[in-house]
Amino acid sequence: MKQDSLDEVLQSNDLDVMHLNDDHKDIFNYINRLQKIAEQPNDFEYAIIILERLTSFFVEHVIKEELLLQKYLPAQLVRDHALLHQDELAQLDNSLALLKKQLTSDTIHTVVERLKREFTYHICRSDRKIMLELIKHQKSKKHYH
Numbered sequence: 001m002k003q004d005s006l007d008e009v010l011q012s013n014d015l016d017v018m019h020l021n022d023d024h025k026d027i028f029n030y031i032n033r034l035q036k037i038a039e040q041p042n043d044f045e046y047a048i049i050i051l052e053r054l055t056s057f058f059v060e061h062v063i064k065e066e067l068l069l070q071k072y073l074p075a076q077l078v079r080d081h082a083l084l085h086q087d088e089l090a091q092l093d094n095s096l097a098l099l100k101k102q103l104t105s106d107t108i109h110t111v112v113e114r115l116k117r118e119f120t121y122h123i124c125r126s127d128r129k130i131m132l133e134l135i136k137h138q139k140s141k142k143h144y145h
């Protein structure tokens with residue numbers, strides 16, 4: 001997972017963009033905590049709490065992200081990106097349902113792998129791409145006004 005690339009690419013002075021970038025790092029931190037819990041049978045129940053927290057954190061995050069995108073980018077682009085967020089939310093819901101049904105080291109590992117794959121793809125590719133697009137639009141707007 002190349003999280004460092006987030007810092008490297010998103011060199012922006014815009015506070016909102018920096019804030020979203022911090023959120024992205026926090027999302028990976030939640031997943032890493034979940035991974036540690038998979039090795040600690042006495043703490044399995046925390047896996048559900050962490051996943052619930054990650055879900056609310058992600059809901060707040062996508063609201064902020066979509067609002068910022070709407071300010072600068074064409075509506076269709078924002079709608080397409082918002083659809084990807086719906087996929088992530090569905091993954092989080094399914095993961096929570098799985099853990100509530102069967103809370104074992106194996107199911108926690110399954111969830112961790114699923115979320116790592118999903119969020120690495122979303123954050124390191126889709127978000128990165130759309131943030132670069134956003135920065136470009138912000139710059140050109142500043143330039144013309």
Ligand SMILES: [Fe+2]
Pocket residue numbers: 020024061065123127
């Ligand atoms: Fe994001």
Ligand SMILES: [Fe+2]
Pocket residue numbers: 065081085122126127
């Ligand atoms: Fe996103």
